[in-house]
Amino acid sequence: MSKALLYDATMCIGCKQCEAACAQQNKLPYDDRVAAESVQSEHKYTVVMTKDDKFMRRLCMHCERPACASVCPVGAFHKTKEGPVVYDVWKCIGCRYCMVACAFAQPKYEWGSLNPRVRKCIMCPDRVVAGKQTACAEICPTGATKFGDRDDLIKEAQARIRDNPSNYQPRIYGLHEVGGTCVLILSSMNVEEYGYPASAKIGDTPMPEYTGRVMEKIPDFIPVWSLVLGGIYWISHRREEVAAVEGGEKKNGSKK
Amino acid sequence: MKIKLTFWRVVFLVIMAMGLYSSFVRYFRGLGAVSNMTDQFPWGLWIGFDCLCGVMLAAGGFCVIGAVYLFNVERLHSVVRPAVLTAFLGYLLFIVGLLFDLGRPWYIWHQLIYMNPHSVMFEVGMCVMAYTTVLFFEFLPNVLERFKLTTPIKWIKKIYAVLVVLGILLSTLHQSSLGSLYLIMPSKLHPFWYTPALPFLFFGSAIAVGLAMTIFESTQSAKALGRHLELPVLVELGGALLVALWVNALLRFEDYFHRGMLGQIIKPSYEAYFLWLELTLAFVIPITMLSFKKVRLSPSGLYLASVFSLLGFITNRLNVSLTGFETYVGHHYMPKWTEFSVTLMIIALGFALFGVAVRYLPIFPEEEHAVKPSLAKERQPEVATAVLSHARD
Numbered sequence: 001m002s003k004a005l006l007y008d009a010t011m012c013i014g015c016k017q018c019e020a021a022c023a024q025q026n027k028l029p030y031d032d033r034v035a036a037e038s039v040q041s042e043h044k045y046t047v048v049m050t051k052d053d054k055f056m057r058r059l060c061m062h063c064e065r066p067a068c069a070s071v072c073p074v075g076a077f078h079k080t081k082e083g084p085v086v087y088d089v090w091k092c093i094g095c096r097y098c099m100v101a102c103a104f105a106q107p108k109y110e111w112g113s114l115n116p117r118v119r120k121c122i123m124c125p126d127r128v129v130a131g132k133q134t135a136c137a138e139i140c141p142t143g144a145t146k147f148g149d150r151d152d153l154i155k156e157a158q159a160r161i162r163d164n165p166s167n168y169q170p171r172i173y174g175l176h177e178v179g180g181t182c183v184l185i186l187s188s189m190n191v192e193e194y195g196y197p198a199s200a201k202i203g204d205t206p207m208p209e210y211t212g213r214v215m216e217k218i219p220d221f222i223p224v225w226s227l228v229l230g231g232i233y234w235i236s237h238r239r240e241e242v243a244a245v246e247g248g249e250k251k252n253g254s255k256k
Numbered sequence: 257m258k259i260k261l262t263f264w265r266v267v268f269l270v271i272m273a274m275g276l277y278s279s280f281v282r283y284f285r286g287l288g289a290v291s292n293m294t295d296q297f298p299w300g301l302w303i304g305f306d307c308l309c310g311v312m313l314a315a316g317g318f319c320v321i322g323a324v325y326l327f328n329v330e331r332l333h334s335v336v337r338p339a340v341l342t343a344f345l346g347y348l349l350f351i352v353g354l355l356f357d358l359g360r361p362w363y364i365w366h367q368l369i370y371m372n373p374h375s376v377m378f379e380v381g382m383c384v385m386a387y388t389t390v391l392f393f394e395f396l397p398n399v400l401e402r403f404k405l406t407t408p409i410k411w412i413k414k415i416y417a418v419l420v421v422l423g424i425l426l427s428t429l430h431q432s433s434l435g436s437l438y439l440i441m442p443s444k445l446h447p448f449w450y451t452p453a454l455p456f457l458f459f460g461s462a463i464a465v466g467l468a469m470t471i472f473e474s475t476q477s478a479k480a481l482g483r484h485l486e487l488p489v490l491v492e493l494g495g496a497l498l499v500a501l502w503v504n505a506l507l508r509f510e511d512y513f514h515r516g517m518l519g520q521i522i523k524p525s526y527e528a529y530f531l532w533l534e535l536t537l538a539f540v541i542p543i544t545m546l547s548f549k550k551v552r553l554s555p556s557g558l559y560l561a562s563v564f565s566l567l568g569f570i571t572n573r574l575n576v577s578l579t580g581f582e583t584y585v586g587h588h589y590m591p592k593w594t595e596f597s598v599t600l601m602i603i604a605l606g607f608a609l610f611g612v613a614v615r616y617l618p619i620f621p622e623e624e625h626a627v628k629p630s631l632a633k634e635r636q637p638e639v640a641t642a643v644l645s646h647a648r649d
Contacts, residue, residue: 041295042295067440070372070374070375070440071375071376071377071440072372072375072377073367073372073375073377073378073381074363074366074367074370074371074372074378075370075371075372075375076370091363091366091370092359092360092363093358093359093360093361093363093364093366093367094358094359094360094361094363095357095358095359095377096298096299096359097375097377097437099295099298100298100299100441100444101440101441103443103444105295105296108295109287109295109298109359111286111287111288111293111294111295112286112288112289113286114283114284114285114286115360116286116287116359116360197443201443202442202443203442203443207440208374208440210439210440210442211374211376211436211439211440212374213439213452214376214433214436214439214455215373215374215376215379215436218379218429221429222425222429225425225428226421226425229326229420229421229424229425230417230421232326232327233325233326233417233420233421236325236326236327236328237328237417239328240328
């Protein structure tokens with residue numbers, strides 16, 4: 001069963017310990033200056049944003065059907081059965097299609113590097129496979145970021161909304177968006193106010209289906225189109241041959 | 257040997273010098289230093305122009321080959337070689353452009369071993385690789401002829417049918433797939449340009465541009481070489497271009513109509529201005545021009561009409577790849593001068609290599625232009641009427 005993270009913004013106190021733990025886990029620099037940065041970047045996979053006295057976390061959503069994995073020409077991204085969408089840097093050729101394709105704009109790039117990598121939250125795959133929580137969930141002092149089985153977390157999120165309807169927007173962001181994601185978000189505010197793409201805009205269709213509809217036709221298209229083209233070629237050249245033979249006959253005839 | 261410094265040679269040298277400086281910045285300072293690309297704008301001018309427009313501008317090869325070898329349009333035979341040359345150079349330069357744009361170009365061969373068949377980019381990559389090989393064999397006879405190596409030419413002639421069919425198949429696939437690349441971004445690309453019909457529109461525009469580009473390059477090289485223009489050929493191409501432009505225009509209209517966008521595209525907005533520019537250049541001006549018989553029979557009229565449509569379709573692809581993302585991102589993207597200079601360097605290289613090839617290889621057979629002028633005059637009215645009736649159909 002696939003693992004997931006449930007982030008409940010109403011429980012978040014904005015301590016940013018998840019940011020620090022994430023940086024440590026992924027060997028990224030972290031100090032006061034990085035902590036003050038309010039956007040994700042190639043050295044900041046997750047960010048806790050503040051608006052008035054409310055907080056919101058952003059990180060890779062780990063889609064059930066990830067766009068990044070489907071578009072990568074060399075398959076540098078793949079969805080693991082445990083849930084994380086991981087990146088094999090040695091395959092990457094740097095085309096950055098993943099960055100353009102991701103509906104959540106999560107992959108970031110090392111623009112200053114001479115051998116640049118794509119950077120994003122990979123949901124601590126080593127820890128998850130070893131049966132441990134992600135670094136961010138483990139360190140979270142309030143349980144705002146909770147790690148668990150996706151199905152269990154969905155039930156828990158639904159229960160929280162049911163028990164405290166005045167506290168929450170009545171929806172779990174990530175339940176259906178782009179076919180479902182492994183990061184689920186509960187909030188009293190609209191997540192769109194923090195830069196998340198609107199549910200209506202990204203829709204419930206898994207992203208790979210948009211290109212898949214075309215790609216799946218190609219195996220049939222190739223033989224059919226080859227036959228058509230080859231057929232036209234044959235006919236038009238056959239006509240030429242016939243014309244040549246007839247022309248020859250005529251000439252012979254006139255000579256006689 | 258003394259090389260005269262003409263105006264265009266000085267321009268070429270300046271462009272090359274700036275391009276080399278930018279290449280140095282690209283490979284020794286990184287993509288961030290050489291370009292204005294960011295995490296919000298990961299694809300910039302190099303994808304928008306060098307790749308999307310580059311492949312489109314090289315479409316003349318398969319269009320002319322298809323017309324001559326599939327549909328026996330014998331009259332176009334004399335432009336097969338220049339069209340194949342343009343296509344071959346176009347694809348080589350596209351690969352050069354890719355080597356600038358890829359973050360890790362030294363791993364470009366990974367495409368061949370870590371295959372992801374679900375990826376449109378993978379399909380485009382494989383098709384381009386295969387098609388460049390096909391173009392190499394279609395182009396090779398020029399070189400072999402130059403050195404009078406007749407035996408290998410015979411071998412190539414034997415497989416020519418395969419090359420023709422394969423070339424058109426691969427072109428159909430990747431010209432349309434360049435549009436499919438954008439199908440996965442419904443929430444990002446502006447609805448003026450995001451449509452499920454993208455692959456059809458890209459394929460359609462490739463054919464129109466292929467014809468326009470053949471007119472453009474024939475006129476240019478005739479001027480450069482001091483040759484007589486083969487007017488009947490241009491007239492034929494101009495007629496075909498008019499038809500192709502109409503088909504493209506109808507496709508665009510149909511698409512906007514079906515998606516209920518007609519009301520929106522006539523309302524002024526940032527995107528609408530760019531859309532109007534694109535539609536005016538690609539359709540309104542050249543279609544109006546080519547509708548006059550006088551224009552369709554004059555070399556300069558045909559040349560101008562094709563230049564307008566080329567600019568229009570280039571604007572279209574830049575809109576799809578750059579303008580269409582600005583509202584989503586929330587700010588404008590303006591390429592850095594070093595990005596422009598790399599693109600300019602690649603274009604200049606294209607012109608220079610074309611010039612060299614035309615001078616030293618039998619691209620335009622010598623004996624033809626001695627015969628052509630008189631022939632051209634004789635055939636002109638006959639061809640024109642044929643084209644006219646064709647256009648009416």
